[in-house]
Amino acid sequence: DSGVTQTPKHLITATGQRVTLRCSPRSGDLSVYWYQQSLDQGLQFLIQYYNGEERAKGNILERFSAQQFPDLHSELNLSSLELGDSALYFCASSVGGGYYGYTFGSGTRLTVV
């Protein structure tokens, strides 16, 4: 157990639907990061939050959004889902900016049918 909790572990949904992935960071970590891993794209950085504020943005689609709440948990919202959104979604957390490394959760496997 890394200390980063992601729910749900698996999610199957239909095209056009909207889903929410949840992440609870390791205790004491202020930064949360979201990554997408599909078979053909590898690990892609989506977005980073630090203490409730967006800190950095990567290759995140406009159909996707995220936020970090006052209790530091984060949610990634994926809408108008397409088959190509099927992937593993990882959340990671770090103390500060990540100098001591990121701690990753075990991921949410999203399947869009």
Next chain:
Amino acid sequence: DAKTTQPPSMDCAEGRAANLPCNHSTISGNEYVYWYRQIHSQGPQYIIHGLKNNETNEMASLIITEDRKSSTLILPHATLRDTAVYYCICPYSGAGSYQLTFGKGTKLSVIP
């Protein structure tokens, strides 16, 4: 981020040292070298990082050349559980934030 180059795959006999190379010839003076690994479909795991001195922890050793253009991650006694994809990353470190960009990494297979 400095671009990194790693061999796509390597094999290592169980119990032997695994030496994973990484080239980062465009690394700048204040960019660190980080290593992570990902065991099949699990979340990536931080291994070690360094700037210019060699580093060692309970998982591995990191050897960085004097010119900092390349480095080697050493797993001293590889076990079957070390079979994973290993990523060498030189993250951009603006405003104290170390943003990780993962490449394709090296798939290490530890063979019994």
